[in-house]
Amino acid sequence: MAFSYSQVDKTRTQDEETLIPMSPHSQCLNTSIISLNILFIVELQNVLDEIHIANFIRNMFIPSNARFSSVVDVNEKGVPCWKKVDVKVEDHIIVPTFEEGLSKMDNDENLREYLSKIAGERLSSNRPLWEIHVVKYPTFNGGSVVYKISHAIGDGYSLISTVYAIFRKADDPSLRLTLPNISLRPNALRNRSLLSFFSKCKNTISNATLSLLKGSVLEDSKSAIRSGKLGVEFDPIAISSMSIPMESLKQIKSKVGGTLNDVVTGVIYYMIHLYMLRTGDISSQKSMNLLVMFNMRMIKGYKSIEEMMNANIWGNHVSSLVVPVPCISGELQVDPLHFVTKAKDIMERKKNSFHTYLTNPLIKVLTRIRGPKGVAEFLHKNFRNTTASVTSLIGPNEKMGMAGHPVDSCYFIVAGVPQSLTFTVASWMGQLRLTTTVEKNFIDSQLFNACMKEAYENIFQAACTRE
Template sequence: MAVTEEISSPPLSPMSAAFASSSISILPVFKFEVPINEHSVIELLRNELVPFNDRLSSVLHTDKKSVQRWRKVDFNVKDLVVAPTFPSGLSPEEYDQHLHEYLSKIGTEVFPKDRPLWEVHIIKYPTTIGGGAVVFKLSHAIGDGYSLISLLMKGFQRADDPSLPLTFPNVSLRPKAVRTNGCGFTLKCFNTISDVGVMMLRGRCLKDHKTAVRSGKPQLHLEPIVVSTINLPLEDIRQVKAKVQGSVNDVITGVIHYAIHLYMFKKKEDLGGDRMTSMAMLNMRSLRSFDNINEMMKAGIWGNGSISLPTPIPTFVPEKHIDRDPLEFVVRAKKSMKRIRDSVLVQFTFPITKLLKRMKGAEGVAEFIYSTLNNTTTLITNVIGPNDKMAMAGYPISDFFYILTGVPQSIVFTVISYIGSLKVAVTMEKGFIDSQLFTLCMKEAFQKILQEACDKDCKGVRNPS
C-alpha cells in the first residue's frame, strides 16, 4: 500500500496506544432478513463508512520522535472484504454454528501492520433468523464501542423510513451533582487511595482465584471461544430497575453475577471464600455534560474514552446458597457502583496511564491492561444502541450483537440495546466452560430476579430468548 500522508492528529492516547500493542478487537455482527449482496456492502464501505473518519484509511506509524500517529495510505476496499466458504446444504442452525466458529477463528487473527486495522466478513449463508450476516472486525485502537457505533450508524438507515435519522433511548448521561460534606470528602479520599492501590496491585500481582469460570490459563487471548447470545426484554429490565431504584447497568450486572453464582453451584463448586471480580466498562464521555446519547453521537468524539472499574462478584458458602434472594445480587451491584462513585478513581485513571506510558511506553500500558484483565474473572461492557430497526444498504437487519476478542478471560459479556431488547453476547473459553449450561443459568438468573422484583405475583413473565 502506498503511503499518502501522515494525518494531522495528536499522538495516540495511552489507551489507544495500548490497544494498538494488543490483540483486542471489536466484532459487531449483523444478521439480515434476506440474502445480502457483496457489491452493495463494498459500495457502502467505499462511499459512506471509510470517508467518515481518517483512521479507517490509515495505518499506525511511529514518527522520528518515537510518537505513534495515524498515517493515511492508498488501498483497495475490496482487499479488506472477505466472503468465507462454508459447506453447502446445511440447515440454518448448522450455519449459525459455523458462523460462531468463524467468529472464534477470525477473533484470534492479528491484523497486518501494513494495512488499515479493520476488515469486513460477508456470510452468504442463511441463519435461523435471516438470509445472511455481515461481521465487522475493528481493532480497539481505532476507537471504543461508542466510536464504532457512531461510525456504523453513519452508514445505516431506519428500515421503516431511510429519510429519518436513527434515534436512541432518551437516558440521562450527565452524572448527578452530589454535595459532599466533611465526612463525605474524607470518605472519598480514603476510597480513592484504597482504589488506586488496589488497581496497581491488580495490574501486577493481585489475582482472582481459579474457579469454574476462570481457568487462569496462560495466553488465554489466543484460545478458541464459544459465543452464545441471549435477548432480555427492556420492559422487564425496567421493572427490576424500578424495584431496586437502580440503573439498567445495576440490573444487568446483578443478573450476570447471579448467573455465575448459579453456574458454579450447578458445577458443584465451593462458593465460599473465592475472590471473584468483574471489570465494568465506564464511558468517560458521560462526564462531559452530555444530557443523552443523541448528543453524544452528534458530537462525534472518537478514540478510547472508556475505562474498566472493578466490581466484586458475591460468593456464598454452599449451605447458604438456597437462602439467597435473587434481587440481592442486583442490590449488591448497585452498592458497588455507588461505591465507585464515592471515589475519584475515574479521574485518576487517565493520569496514571499517561504516567505509565511516559515511563514504560505503550507496551508498558498494554502489559498493565492485559495483566489487570488476566488477573480478574470477567469483563462486562455495554453500549446503548438504536430504538429503530436498522437497514444496511437497504437490507433490513433482524438481529445485532457484538463481541470482544483477544481478551485474556475465560468469560466476557458484551451488551447492547436494540429495538426493545438487551442483546447479551457471552464469549466463553472453549472446552473449559459448558456454554449450554451457562446460557441456561443466564436465563434462569433473569427469570428469578424478575419474578422476585414482581413480588412473586407478576403475571406474564417472559422467558429470555
C-alpha cells in the same frame, strides 16, 4: 532535470501532516502484549451480497472517519501515528464458505465457529485495521455482516457513533438514526457535603489501590470460570447470547430500585453463582472480581461523529472499576433478587469516587515513565488477574437499516481479552443483548448459557411476585 531540495522539504512536510499521533490508549491496545479487536455482528432480515456491502463501505463507512483509511506508522521521533492511505475496499471484504444445504440451526452454529476463528486472528498491519465479513447463509435471522475493527481505532462509544452516522431509519432510509438523549452523571458530582467528600476520597483510594494491585501482583482465585492460564486470549472461544426485553428489565428495576446497569450486573452475579453451583465449585472463600468498563464521554452524553471529531474526543477514553463478585456457600438458599440488591449496593459504593476521572491522567503518566508497552503490560495484567470483564453500549432504540436492508438485531464481542470469561451488553431497538464469550475447552458453554437464561427468568419471576 535539476534536483530540488525545496521539493523534498515540501514532500516531507506533506508526509508529516498526514501523520496523526496515536493516543496512549490506542498505542497500548495494538502491541505484541495485548491486541484487542471489536467484532460487531449485524443480523439482517435477508441476505446481503458483497457488491452491496462494497458500495456501502466505499461510500458510507470509509468517509465517516479518517481512521478507517489509515495505517499505523511512526514519525521521526519514533511515536506511533496514523497515516492516511488509499483503501482498496475489496481487500477488506471476506466472504466465508460454509457447507451448502444446511438448516438455519446448523448455519447458526457454523457462524459461531467462524466468529471464534476470526476472533483469534490478528489484523494485517499493512492496511487499515478493519475487515468486513459477509455471511451469506441464513441463520435464525437472515444473513449477517461482521465488522472486525481494531480497538486501537476507537472504543465502543466511538464505533457506535459510526453506526448512528452510516445506518439509517428502516422506515425512511433518507433519515439518520436519532442520537439518544442520555448521560451518565457519576455520584462524584452529586453530593458536595464535606462528609460525602471524605467518603469519596476514601473510596477513590480503595479503588485506585485495588486497580494498581490487580495490574501488578494481586490475582483472583482460580475457579470454574477462571483458568488463570497464560495465553488464554489465544485459545478458542465459544459465544452465547440472549435477548431480554427492556420493559422486563424496567419492571425489575421498579421493584428493586437502582439502575438498569445494576439489574444487569445482578443477573451476571446470579448466573455466575448458578454455574459455580452446578459445577460444584462454590465457596464463600474465593476471591472473584469483575473488571467493569466505563466510557468517560458518556458523562456528557452521546455526540455525533462530526461533533466528536471537531472536539477531538474520538478514540479510546475508557476507565475501569474492579468490582467484587459475591461468593455464597452452596448450601444456602438464596433469593434471586439478593444478587440485584447486592449489585446495587456494590456499584453505588464503587461509583461514589473520583477514580474514573484519574484514569486518563494516570495512563499518560505511566506512558511517560514506562512507554506504551508498559501501559499494555499493566492493562493485560488488570484483565488477566480478574475473573471476568463487562463492557456495555447503548444503541439505537428505533428500527434501523444498513445499506437499504432491515436489521433484525446486533451484538458485539471484544476479542483478545486475556480472560476465560467476558460479558458484553448492548441495547438495540427495545431489546438488551447479553453476550458471553468463554474459554472453549475450559467452560461448558451450553451449561453457562442455560445458567444465563435461568438467572434472568428467576430474577424476573421473583420481581413480579414481590409485593
